[in-house]
Amino acid sequence: MNSISKAQNNSMQWRYFKQKLFFSTVRLSALIIVLTLGGIIFHIVFNGIGVISWDFITQYPTDSMTKGGIMPAIIGTLYLTVGAISVGLPLGIVSAIYLTEYAKQGKIIRIIKVGINCLAGVPSVVFGLFGLGFFVVFLKFGSSILAGSLTLGFLILPTIIGASEEALKSVPQTFREASLALGVSKWQTIFRIVLPNALPGIMTGSILGIGRAAGETAPIMFTAAAFFTSRLPGSIFDEVMALPYHIYVLATAGTNIEQTRPIQFGTVLVLVALVLGVDLIAIIIRSYMRKQKRW
Amino acid sequence: MNRQRKEKLIKIIFFIFALISIIILGMILFSLFREGLPLFKKISIYDFVFGLEWYPTADTPLFGIFPLIVGSVIVTIFATLIAVPLGVLSAVYISEIAPQSIKEILKSSIELLAGLPSVVLGFFGMVVVAPWMQETFDLPTGLNIVNASVILAIMAIPTISSISEDALYAVSREFKEASYALGATKFETITRIILPSALSGILTAVILGMSRAIGETMVVLMVAGGAAALPESIFDSVRPMPASIAAEMGEAPYRSAHYQALFATGIVLFFMTMMFNLIADHISHKFKQVGSGTL
Numbered sequence: 350m351n352s353i354s355k356a357q358n359n360s361m362q363w364r365y366f367k368q369k370l371f372f373s374t375v376r377l378s379a380l381i382i383v384l385t386l387g388g389i390i391f392h393i394v395f396n397g398i399g400v401i402s403w404d405f406i407t408q409y410p411t412d413s414m415t416k417g418g419i420m421p422a423i424i425g426t427l428y429l430t431v432g433a434i435s436v437g438l439p440l441g442i443v444s445a446i447y448l449t450e451y452a453k454q455g456k457i458i459r460i461i462k463v464g465i466n467c468l469a470g471v472p473s474v475v476f477g478l479f480g481l482g483f484f485v486v487f488l489k490f491g492s493s494i495l496a497g498s499l500t501l502g503f504l505i506l507p508t509i510i511g512a513s514e515e516a517l518k519s520v521p522q523t524f525r526e527a528s529l530a531l532g533v534s535k536w537q538t539i540f541r542i543v544l545p546n547a548l549p550g551i552m553t554g555s556i557l558g559i560g561r562a563a564g565e566t567a568p569i570m571f572t573a574a575a576f577f578t579s580r581l582p583g584s585i586f587d588e589v590m591a592l593p594y595h596i597y598v599l600a601t602a603g604t605n606i607e608q609t610r611p612i613q614f615g616t617v618l619v620l621v622a623l624v625l626g627v628d629l630i631a632i633i634i635r636s637y638m639r640k641q642k643r644w
Numbered sequence: 645m646n647r648q649r650k651e652k653l654i655k656i657i658f659f660i661f662a663l664i665s666i667i668i669l670g671m672i673l674f675s676l677f678r679e680g681l682p683l684f685k686k687i688s689i690y691d692f693v694f695g696l697e698w699y700p701t702a703d704t705p706l707f708g709i710f711p712l713i714v715g716s717v718i719v720t721i722f723a724t725l726i727a728v729p730l731g732v733l734s735a736v737y738i739s740e741i742a743p744q745s746i747k748e749i750l751k752s753s754i755e756l757l758a759g760l761p762s763v764v765l766g767f768f769g770m771v772v773v774a775p776w777m778q779e780t781f782d783l784p785t786g787l788n789i790v791n792a793s794v795i796l797a798i799m800a801i802p803t804i805s806s807i808s809e810d811a812l813y814a815v816s817r818e819f820k821e822a823s824y825a826l827g828a829t830k831f832e833t834i835t836r837i838i839l840p841s842a843l844s845g846i847l848t849a850v851i852l853g854m855s856r857a858i859g860e861t862m863v864v865l866m867v868a869g870g871a872a873a874l875p876e877s878i879f880d881s882v883r884p885m886p887a888s889i890a891a892e893m894g895e896a897p898y899r900s901a902h903y904q905a906l907f908a909t910g911i912v913l914f915f916m917t918m919m920f921n922l923i924a925d926h927i928s929h930k931f932k933q934v935g936s937g938t939l
Binding site: 364365367368371372374375376378379381382383385386389392393440443444446447448451452459460461463464465466467468469470471472473474475476477478479481482483486487503506507510534535536557560561563564565566567570571593594596597600601610613614617620621624625628629632636 | 647650651654655658659661662663664665666668669671672674675676678679729730733734736737738741742746748749750752753754755756757759760761762763764765766767768770771772798801805829830831832834835852855856858859860861862865866886889890893894906907910913914917918920921922924925929
């Protein structure tokens with residue numbers, strides 16, 4: 350009797366030991382991820398903060414980009430991002446409305462969804478080739494803000510569709526039924542009832558899309574980005590400098606790579622602050638909204 | 645126009661917009677083929693895919709992308725080996741073990757990690773990891789397979805973690821309760837019940853993570869070293885396909901064989917990632933859990 354309970358006890362101890370071991374491994378892996386993020390951000394801030402000044406973000410680069418600021422790259426990235434969202438947002442929202450409000454489960458919706466997933470998986474450099482082959486060469490836009498914005502807009506489309514679908518689905522079915530029961534037509538229901546309620550969700554998704562568009566390099570390399578411009582773009586058919594491309598150029602092909610290291614870190618810091626700042630806003634709005642939800 | 649016809653018209657317009665993702669995929673294929681296929685009038689597809697020498701700018705240029713394919717595959721495999729344990733375990737931690745406050749922090753960290761622009765991670769690998777690795781292991785260069793794989797893994801972790809987490813959440817409560825009722829520990833419930841039930845979702849996550857890694861451009865461009873030869877050790881440099889495209893497109897004369905070869909490389913890359921995405925889609929669709937009774 351005694352030995353049986355002892356054996357049981359042992360095996361219980363062994364089972365809990367295994368559990369402890371497993372939990373420690375799991376906690377460790379979570380810790381590694383947080384530390385990696387923390388380490389990268391710390392390193393960038395630590396090395397980059399020194400060059401950040403008002404002049405750095407408002408001046409043109411000077412002395413073949415070894416001194417001066419990065420203002421044209423910041424402006425260029427803003428232009429490209431605004432362009433990308435103006436392309437991606439309307440297309441994405443309309444796409445999502447069809448998928449959630451109109452389409453019936455079946456072959457067609459399945460094919461469309463597979464298409465969206467495949468588009469989301471297209472490598473960024475292939476988007477770059479596409480932008481070059483289609484907008485720059487075939488449609489003869491040249492390397493320009495227009496070509497870059499369209500390429501980036503198509504790149505972020507799956508993100509926006511996904512976020513919009515999610516937001517539209519979260520609007521309770523009873524809202525739609527109440528509206529339809531009052532004799533309101535379907536599309537008025539969508540525009541007056543469903544869309545306004547889904548709008549905050551759609552916006553947070555789009556903000557994440559903005560972050561993505563601002564940080565991409567490969568899609569704009571052959572479609573919009575210039576090594577150096579001495580003035581700001583005059584029209585959407587001009588090339589622009591952009592922050593991500595500027596980092597790549599300075600770090601790999603600059604005139605004096607080692608000497609401009611501080612400027613490189615500074616540019617990286619500005620880009621990271623921009624992108625993560627935008628992402629953080631989206632995350633905060635979303636968690637605020639979840640708490641505020643009335644239904 | 646009466647109301648019903650108007651409704652119908654709106655539905656059709658929305659449907660056309662919903663097809664946009666498929667249309668864009670078509671446009672991508674069209675431009676890749678238009679610019680890339682003429683290459684195969686000059687060399688055979690076999691020599692292109694299995695050719696061992698990539699000397700695009702030599703007097704008699706050679707366009708064999710086999711070393712580039714090997715480079716892509718090898719960094720993807722190593723990145724997956726690093727990212728899968730960290731991604732899946734962190735997902736287990738978030739969905740099953742972590743207290744609410746840590747969960748929020750970890751989820752935000754992973755989301756911010758996903759938001760880091762690839763050029764920033766590439767820069768970090770090049771400027772911080774490479775010199776450290778070169779010194780510590782006494783290597784000829786820190787820009788090599790190991791370094792590129794680690795950085796790619798950092799990019800793939802958020803994808804793997806967040807999709808795995810969704811899969812773990814989807815495991816029905818009854819399964820867990822039944823397991824606890826039989827006297828299983830939490831560890832046993834996780835490894836024998838929850839993980840197997842979520843396996844198809846986790847597999848989807850892994851494949852999508854791999855697809856992300858194989859198509860990632862800036863990291864391999866800046867960190868993999870760029871040697872277009874078959875590697876002999878894990879500390880050798882490689883030149884994955886996206887790196888080759890991004891690095892050389894700027895210098896390849898318009899519609900030269902070199903330019904066409906880069907587009908043709910893009911075609912190979914496109915179909916490789918497409919295949920990954922279709923497999924992932926197939927798995928997630930086929931094993932979709934429909935209520936707790938079907939498993």
